Amino acid sequence: AQSVAQPEDQVNVAEGNPLTVKCTYSVSGNPYLFWYVQYPNRGLQFLLKYITGDNLVKGSYGFEAEFNKSQTSFHLKKPSALVSDSALYFCAVTPGAAGNKLTFGGGTRVLVKP
Amino acid sequence: GAGVSQSPSNKVTEKGKDVELRCDPISGHTALYWYRQSLGQGLEFLIYFQGNSAPDKSGLPSDRFSAERTGGSVSTLTIQRTQQEDSAVYLCASSPAGWGTEAFFGQGTRLTVV
Numbered sequence: 001a002q003s004v005a006q007p008e009d010q011v012n013v014a015e016g017n018p019l020t021v022k023c024t025y026s027v028s029g030n031p032y033l034f035w036y037v038q039y040p041n042r043g044l045q046f047l048l049k050y051i052t053g054d055n056l057v058k059g060s061y062g063f064e065a066e067f068n069k070s071q072t073s074f075h076l077k078k079p080s081a082l083v084s085d086s087a088l089y090f091c092a093v094t095p096g097a098a099g100n101k102l103t104f105g106g107g108t109r110v111l112v113k114p
Numbered sequence: 115g116a117g118v119s120q121s122p123s124n125k126v127t128e129k130g131k132d133v134e135l136r137c138d139p140i141s142g143h144t145a146l147y148w149y150r151q152s153l154g155q156g157l158e159f160l161i162y163f164q165g166n167s168a169p170d171k172s173g174l175p176s177d178r179f180s181a182e183r184t185g186g187s188v189s190t191l192t193i194q195r196t197q198q199e200d201s202a203v204y205l206c207a208s209s210p211a212g213w214g215t216e217a218f219f220g221q222g223t224r225l226t227v228v
Binding site (some may be wrong): 049094 | 147155157164170209215216217218219221222
């Protein structure tokens with residue numbers, strides 16, 4: 001069975017500081033990994049994904065994520081956080097070519113303070 | 115339509131009543147997912163349809179929950195004899211054919227059982 005863990009329920013960061021949201025996964029084979037963001041009272045929006053190739057992937061709003069196969073991690077990063085980045089972030093995984101079932105982590109709430 | 119459409123957006127029902135939640139996926143998307151989100155928390159997987167394959171129902175919490183997808187398009191999630199613990203936001207998502215494609219989410223149906 002596939003699973004995703006987001007070990008931090010909440011991350012607090014000052015505006016302008018680097019932001020990291022952690023994600024680890026467990027899946028058979030080669031995973032496809034995703035990050036989604038949910039702003040207050042809005043639906044989930046896709047941020048970025050890793051399928052294959054370069055381990056560092058870049059996405060929307062200046063976010064990037066690094067795939068680390070040995071550590072089974074896919075941490076989300078942003079070099080300089082904005083107050084508007086305050087939201088709920090979800091990591092998700094599918095089992096690559098074995099199927100498209102999308103499994104989510106529990107989510108991490110990010111609070112960026114001015 | 116341009117995106118995934120869910121109806122109704124809000125539903126208040128009395129305990130013990132049956133409810134039907136509707137999802138209109140993006141045209142041509144072969145995969146359709148239902149998730150449940152309680153109080154801005156994580157996403158709980160309910161059911162997954164992929165093309166003409168048998169659906170993955172492994173996330174349905176009880177036999178009061180069922181879902182169908184007619185003609186490979188519209189899906190209905192039915193909850194029979196609703197209970198207060200069923201209160202949550204029910205999210206639908208769809209994705210195109212092919213591995214590693216991101217899912218697009220609807221705005222959700224907020225279900226309140228009183």
